[in-house]
Amino acid sequence: MNATVQQIRSELRYLVRELGLLDKNCLNSGLSLSQAHLMTYLHKNGQTSFSELGTQLNIEKASLSRTLNNLLNQALIHAYPESTDKRQKRFELSTLGIERLGEADTAANETLGRLIPQLSLNEAEEVISGLRALRLCAFRNNASIDPSRVQIEELTTSYKEDVLRLIHDTFAKEQAIPEDLVPLPDDTPQYWWVARSGEYILGAAAGWYENEEWHWGRFVVDSRFRQLGIGLKLASYSLHQLLTMTDSIYIEARDITVSIVERLGGQIVGKPFDFYGMPVTPMRLARLN
Structure with a gap:
């Protein structure tokens, strides 16, 4: 070593x-x-x-x-x-x-x-891959020492394409959800929040209004940046922000998200059902008086 x-x-x-x-x-x-x-x-x-x-x-x-x-x-x-x-x-x-x-x-x-x-094409690709691997290792180390490197904030237009790419790669490619179901329709009232460090988007979550109630989802953390506590911070911040607009939020959560939402006070309100090969659990989070 x-x-x-x-x-x-x-x-x-x-x-x-x-x-x-x-x-x-x-x-x-x-x-x-x-x-x-x-x-x-x-x-x-x-x-x-x-x-x-x-x-x-x-x-x-x-x-x-x-x-x-x-x-x-x-x-x-x-x-x-x-x-x-x-x-x-x-x-x-x-x-x-x-x-x-x-x-x-x-x-x-x-x-x-x-x-x-x-450089040959293979050599150039190896350089890019090696530099990226070293950068990611350095970031994970720095973020574990100084969590303030990760900022949770509302999405700005500068990062919209980055978020669309992240949710596409995660839901369409990793989870095999049909591509047309991944983005929210443009005419749907919606808010987005992101986890960001520098110029990199690490995660995203959305709140949108549909069927006369607010929903929360499209919750994702880039696979390269998991196990750093980013998901809990992002979920907590975005749900808190959404609860300033409504008294109750409906959530369809995958298994790993269920435990996060429960930690934040959410309750299971229905039986899990299959959604493209993975169980999804209906949940609801209400504003505390």
């Missing part, structure tokens, strides 16, 4: 050096690596607090402050006071920042693209 760790560390060190990732002009993008990470995050997520940037980008406060001040001085980002605490700020990309980030992405793609033709 020690030899493997040493090899991975060596390869990462050499990779960072050969790609010039520590240079202020990282991958000929005109940005440093920390600037590029921060601007990419703001581009995807919009206005973001200082604390969220520090948590999600895994940057200590002093370094984050320096990077933000540098971008502010270049007019690449804007800063706004928090509505609840004027001493705290939120940040977003400026129009100039969006343009600069687009130019940086193009330059970085061209620089890295000159290396890729030296």
Whole structure:
């Protein structure tokens, strides 16, 4: 194991050096690596607090402050006071920042693209697979140490396609539910909540109005991020939010979801029935006075 760790560390060190990732002009993008990470995050997520940037980008406060001040001085980002605490700020990309980030992405793609033709298709796929595996291991370790890396929030349009892809892969591919039954109809009143870390969607849940009552479901946690307590946090938050709109929620829960809903006060209201090869249990969760 020690030899493997040493090899991975060596390869990462050499990779960072050969790609010039520590240079202020990282991958000929005109940005440093920390600037590029921060601007990419703001581009995807919009206005973001200082604390969220520090948590999600895994940057200590002093370094984050320096990077933000540098971008502010270049007019690449804007800063706004928090509505609840004027001493705290939120940040977003400026129009100039969006343009600069687009130019940086193009330059970085061209620089890295000159290396890729030296790899065979299999080698390129192995690189992607290896980097992804290492990233997922690092995330699971970090999330187990610092659960705040996982944010539960209402879905924004920036992540709608990610959620649609996740529920399709889970319900249609893993559980063999017909594809046309997976998405909720656009004309159905609905709310979505997600578990997110950085730019990655880890899980999702929906509440929708049908047959004169509110339902909760489409509950999913990406298989790569299970066993981290994400499901319970997502279910608890989304059900609580839905109960601010109604006194009672109807749920058709698979076995693993039954125990979660029961922990949150839900009750079984009918016998399990088969739904495309898996049992589903009718449940109801009521608002407590």
